[in-house]
Amino acid sequence: MATALGATTVCLLAMLAVAQAILYVRDKEASEAIADAAVARSEAISLARRAAAEQAARIGKPPCSAADIDALREIAFRSSYISDIGRIHDGRLVCSALWGSSRPYNLPAPHLSAGPIQLWHASDLVGSPYAGSNLIAEGDSFTVSSPSAFERLDPARTSAVSIQTRDSAFAFRSLSPVGTAANRSAVHAKRCSDVANVCVHVVSPRHLLAELPAGLLAGILAAGASVGALLAFLMIRHRTMARQTIQQRLAVALRRDEIELAYQPLRRIGSHQLLGFEALSRWRPSGDDEIPPTIFVPIAHRLGLSPELFRYVLVRAMNDLSAALRQHRHLYVSINAEPVDMAQESIVRYVSSVTDSFGVAPEQLRIEITEREERVSAIARNNMEALSVLGYRFLIDDFGTGSANFSRLAQSPFQGIKIDRMFVAAINEESPLCPVLPGMYRIARELGLEVIAEGVETEEQDLLLARIAPEAIGQGWHYGYPLSLAEALAAIEADCPCSHPGQARIRLGVGQ
16 A cells, blocks of 8 residues: 555656656747747847937938038938937037937947947936947947837746846846746847857746645646656646647647737727727637737748738738728727738738728728838838729838838828837937927828827826927827737727717716
C-alpha cells in the first residue's frame, strides 16, 4: 500500500512539473514577442531619425531662416515617430519645426556622445520644451522622438521593458509594469538589433500552476498514474499551443474565425452625438491568453496576410453591424487597412460587393490608412480614388506622426485625418506640442477634411476640445471603451431610440 501511494505521489509530482514547465515556455514566448516588437519599433525609429537628419542637412537655406523652418516643418510632418526637428549650435537649441525660433534653449552637457552623435536623456531635458522625450543631435540638426513612440508594445502592461544601447550606457525608454507584485517570479528576454545600436531587455511575470483554472488543474491531478504525465502535457499543450509560433497560428486563426471585433464609440465633440464605431481586432486563441494587435497585425503584414485580415474584418463588421447601420443611416463603422490592402487587383469590386450584399451605404464605411514606412502605391491610390467616387471615405490614421502632410492630402483620395493621441494629450500641458492640434484642425477644416481626435481620456481634454474643435469627432476612453457587439448595439439603442433613418434623436452617452 505504501509503495502504491509513493508511486502515485511521484506520478503527480511529475505531472505538475511538466505542467509548470509548459507554462514557463508560454511565458518565455510572450516575453520574447514583446522584445521582438520593441526591437522592430526601435529600428523603425532609428531609420526615421536618420532620414530626417539627412533631409535637414540637404535643405540648403540659412539656418533658422523662415525658409529653413518651413522645410523643417515639412520634414517633421513626413517623419515617422519624430515629434520635432530643429537646429542646434554650440549646445543651444536655436529653432525647430514646432516652435520656430521663439523658444531657444541652452542644453546641459550631453548624456552620451558617440562620434558625431550626441544624446540627451529625458531626465536631462527637465525645463526644456522636450521634457519626457529623448533628444539626439547630429551636425547642426537635432531630432526629438515622439513621446508615444514606444506605446502599445505591451498593452497589458505586465512587463518591464528597457530599451538601451548595447553597452547599456544610454536608456532610450523604460516602461514599467502596472499592478505586478514586486516579488513575483519572472522570466527574462533579451534581443539586440542588427541595424541599430539597441538592445531590449524584458522582464515578464511568470505564471504559476496555482493560477490555472480550477477545472484544468483538477483534470491534471486526476489523470491516471500510467498516462498522467502525458495527459498533463497534452492538456496544457492544447490550452497554450506553446510550441507553435504566432505566425503559424495567425493564418489558422483567420480560417477559424478566432479574430473577434470590439467597437469603440465615435462621438461629435461639441454635442457628444454618437456617429459610429471603430472596429478593433482582438485575437484570443481558443483556451489561451489574448494576443494584442500590436503583435499580430505587424506579423500579418510581414507574412503577406494583411489583405486577408482586412477582408476578414470588413465582412465581420458588416455581419455584426449591418442591421443597425441599415436602421440608422447616420451611423458608420471605421476599419483599419494598410496601403498594400488597397493595392489588391479586385479590392474595389470586393468592398462594393460586400457592402451592397449587406445593404450598407458606401458613406457608412470609413477606411483608416496608416501611412508610415510604407507609401501608398500608384495602384493603391487609383483603387482608393475609385472607391471614393463610389462614396467610401478614407482617413489618414495617426496623422502628424507619419509621412502624410497637408500639401499631399489636398491632392489625395483622403477625406479626413485622425490626429494622433500625443497631440490630444498636449492640449492641457505646458508642451511645445500644445498649439499643434488647433493648427491642424483649422487647416483641415479649410481643406474640407473630416477630423477625428483620438486618445481623449479626460473630461478636461473634452472641454478644451469642445472650445477648440467642436465639429471634430472624438474617440477615447472618455467617450467609451471598446465594446462587445452586444454592448455596441445597446449603445446605439440608448442614443438612437427611434427606428426610422434620419429621425434619430441623440441622447448624451459619454463613457459607456
